[in-house]
Amino acid sequence: MKDVFQKPDSFFEYFTRSAGADKEATHYCPGCGHGNLHKLVAEAIDDLGIADRTVFVSPVGCSVFAYYYFQVGNVQSAHGRAPAVATGVRRALPHSIVISYQGDGDLAAIGANEILQAANRGELMTVIFVNNAIYGMTGGQMAPTTLIDQKTSTTPYGRKVSNEGYPIRVCELLSSLVAPVYIERCSLEDSKTIMKTRKAIRKALQYQIDGKGFSFVEVLSPCPTGWELEPMASREWMTKNMVSVFPPGVYKERLDAQSQSIEAPPVLDSQQILDALGMSTGASERTKSIPPDFPTHELILAGFGGQGILLLGQLLTKSSMIEGKFVSWLPSYGPEMRGGTANCHVVVSRRRIGSPYVPRPTLLVAMNQPSLEKFAGTVRPGGMVVYDSSFVKSATIPSHVTPAPIPFSEIANRLGSAKSANMVAAGAIMALTGITEEATLTGLIKKLKRKDLIETNLKALTAGREAALALGIQVAGTVIR
Amino acid sequence: MKGNEAIVVGAILAGCRSYFGYPITPASEIAETAALLMPKVGGTFIQAESEIAAINMVYGAASCGQRTMTASSSPGMSLKQEGISYCACAELPCVVVDIMRGGPGLGNIGPEQSDYNQMVKGGGHGNYHVLCLAPNCAQEMCDLTMLAFDLADTYRNPVAILADGFIGQMMEPVEIPPPVTELPEKPWAVKGTAGTRDNLVSSIYLNHDELEAQIHKLYAKYGEIEKSEVRFEEYRLEDCDYVAVAYGIVSRILMTAIDEARAAGIKIGMLRPITLWPFPNTRLKELSRSVKGMLVAECSTGMLIDDVKLAIECAVPVRLYSRVGGNIPTATELVNAIRQLQEELP
Secondary structure (H helix, E strand, O other), X not given: OOOOOOOOOOEOOOOOOOOOOOOOOOOOOOOOHHHHHHHHHHHHXXXXXXXXXXXXXXXXXXXXXXXXXXXXEEEEOOOOXXXXXXXXXXXXXXXXXXXXXXXXXXXXXXXXXXXHHHHHHOOOOEXXXXXXXXXXXXXXXXXXXXXXXXXXXXXXOOOOHHHHOOOOOHHHHHOOOOOOOEEEEEEOOOHHHHHHHHHHHHHHHHHHHOOOOOEEEEEEOOOHHHHOOOHHHHHHHHHHHHHHHOOOEEEEEOOOOOOOOOOOOOOOOHHHHHHHHOOOOEOOOOOOOOOOOOOEEEEEEEEEOOOOHXXXXXXXXXXXXXXXXXXXXXXXXXHHHHOOEEEEEEEEEOOOOOOOOOOOOOEEEEOXXXXXXXXXXXXXXXXXXXXXXXXXXXXXXXXXOEEEEEOHHHHHHHHOOHHHHHHHHHHHHHHHHOOOOHHHHHHHHOOOOOHHHHHHHHHHHHXXXXXXXXXXXXXXXXXXX | OEHHHXXXXXXXXXXXXXXXXXXXXXXXXXXXXXXXXXXHHOOEEEEOOOHHHHHHHHHHHHHOOOOEEXXXXXXHHHHHHHHHHHHXXXXXXXXXXXXXXXXXXXXXXXXXXXXXXXXHOOOOOOOOOXXXXXXXXXXXXXXXXXXXXXXXXXXOOEEEEEEEHHHHHOEOOOOEOOOOOOOOOOOOOOOOOHHHOOOEEOOOOOOHHHHHHHHHHHHHHHHHHHHHOOOEEEEOOOOOOEEEEOOHHHHHHHHHHHHHHHHOOOOEEEEEEOEEEOOOHHHHHHHHOOOOEEEEEEOOOOOHHHHHHHHHOOOOOEEEEEOOOOOOOOHHHHHHHHHHHHHHOO
């Protein structure tokens, strides 16, 4: 004889995950809708043959203990965060079936953003949303779906629009998004509506099994305890009060949705990983040995945003690094770099670098007047201030430092591109400090993004070097013991 | 390579295959680099809707046994603390990076170290610890991130990387370590397979005795970590009269200051904690027996110094040099602080 009623296989026989002594009775109150709904979900899991690959994300609220009952992999999440947790699960396990089960406080209040954004990303998951218009677990407080004038422990005079606003209609809200493939609101008022819910749950899961996308079923559900009604009366209360505010029906169904791939990406071997990163292991090649008297140079490079100051610093840093020196490059960052000025600190040394932050530079390169004014006073005695004499008209340079006026921009313009002023500066810094060599810099300049500027940039480098040598001075750097 | 970029490279080399984050200066390059590189190795990058969502996505991916991470900066870390607490209780291995900036409130984007308490002491609710690693150069941003994933898996615990805006933003050479391709088995993880159907990831223990037992289990684990995982660097501590303690960017500046002070004849060295939790208590206690005093330099108003004083049980005087607000001490300031220490405790 065929069993007509039987416990779904994906329910535990005994609730061994429960801490309580009773492993047979559920923790739900008599007449609660969760029991009906759990059974519908478990039967669907059985019939669709997905129990092994299902991951159930249980929320905070009465269904926090859903894991007592469903014998499937379970991840219990923080309040409101089930769709975010489910997203992490989904992305880690492409083959899995992810069911996120949430109540109204969890989903529509504290987790409103998480559900909205997971739906909007079209996460391949099924969300079951239990709307009973109240916080059950915490003892009957107002939910975002609490009806107008409904009394709860935090709306003792009834929910007032003037104070609490209107009940949130989640299906209507989510159905305005493009990505979701299926959104339906159902109810657990009676056997007829329960059967409709049964169908909706299966349909939602089928959409996920087919890889179509985000599916969502809202289920109006009784909370006799929270509503302070008898179980039967609570079902009648739903029909009388809830259905008109939350009309059941299909809110969205994208029959044309395309299936997503649920293939796990291939696992890469070591070489494939390095190739993907465009990197190789071990130390980069050093081309030079560093003379023992090579001093530590601490540079501040400063100018207008757009003058290529940060790039100039990187170029000098990288070039010195290739030659085997210790280097660091520290940019000014954030709004400052978008506000018209830019600067970076560069340290080049033959030994391990202490501070990458340069409060007292040995060399300041000022590409404009404000930079000169800001930093000239910080240069160490015996240091040097190199500045773009095309822009800087009045230079007040402290007497203990050497000024080196070079018209970077004029030289660059003469060579055909004002953009190459930073390369003129590179040539000058190279000649004035000896921190790096022309061949290394030339190699790097050839690899820069702007291929059309290579020729001009190389000419600029040479011109900068010559302009600096013509000054007949050199900066010493500092020797740290 | 920028310190922030080195973190992502280290993560990918360590087998991390998902990154969930939210943009914030000065940590945004971590998200940007992850967005660029994760797809190239078959990994996931999601720009989450919030810091809260990001850490919960990490919770989800970690529940499935994947090596996963998120990163942010100070205000963002405040938002992640709830999720970190959940990860700690559910014993989920994951890596959380904090590139500290100025606070409290919106503060500014300058470098600061004022997240020390929220990261080292466990900024979320409940009894728990997060392992906390403090790199001070781009190479360590890569290496310690790789180590963080190993420690996270070994101890089934979140591991934090605590750096500051300067360490994140600055560019230094990085030697690329070989990729990790053999990852540990995680039989406890939920994997969507027949064999893992009975697996449950949860942080709820309704029964008081059960929660107490879980906390005791966590603390037994933390005891093991304190025994085995303390890491620190010593700099010129030979024959010293004084010890200076600093981590992150401040330890770099302190190195320069110590060189200058040594050149002036002051016998001072540095102990740099690489793990802020577990803290190098034993070594500091040892040092306190042979020195006249200690100096703590930090970009916070006196957070690190508390742990130093506890470690040495106030055996010798400990002085503080602190800069905050996005300012960092210069080597000259630290040399002056060292001189003062010497004058006070000749």
